[in-house]
Amino acid sequence: MGTAAYMYDLCKRGLDKIIDPLRKDESLEHFTLAIPEAQTTTVDSVQGWQRRPPAILACPGCDGDMEQPNAIGPISCTNCWREFPNEEFADHELRSMRCPRCETEMQWGRRHPQLFDIPEWATCPDCQYHWDLDHWFKRRRR
Structure with missing residues (x-):
């Protein structure tokens, strides 16, 4: 086995050790991108007043x-x-x-209190479900 082949094999085994834990649930049934510590990524996100929790x-x-x-x-x-x-x-x-997924009390607030007297967002601290009031104006096509 040559030096290049040996280095390739060594790198492949090292990467396999890092990636193997991620391959345990191949169905992706329990896969989420939510990171509770960062709370910037949500599992589900919906918009619009009609879809409010x-x-x-x-x-x-x-x-x-x-x-x-x-x-x-x-x-x-x-x-x-x-x-x-x-x-x-x-x-x-x-x-x-209340979170529609797990029934937990959600954190909520208003971004523009001078414009809206209703909540504009809500996020579940447990499952990271997120709702957002869709109040952005549509752009005109030129």
């Missing part, structure tokens, strides 16, 4: 929790049975948003 709001009548499972559904209180139309979402205090 379930929200919990404060009831103005009994101060209980009102649930709104989706952005187009009514807002209803399970304690005092009040119901509000979905257009009044911004009129109520948002207490939390």
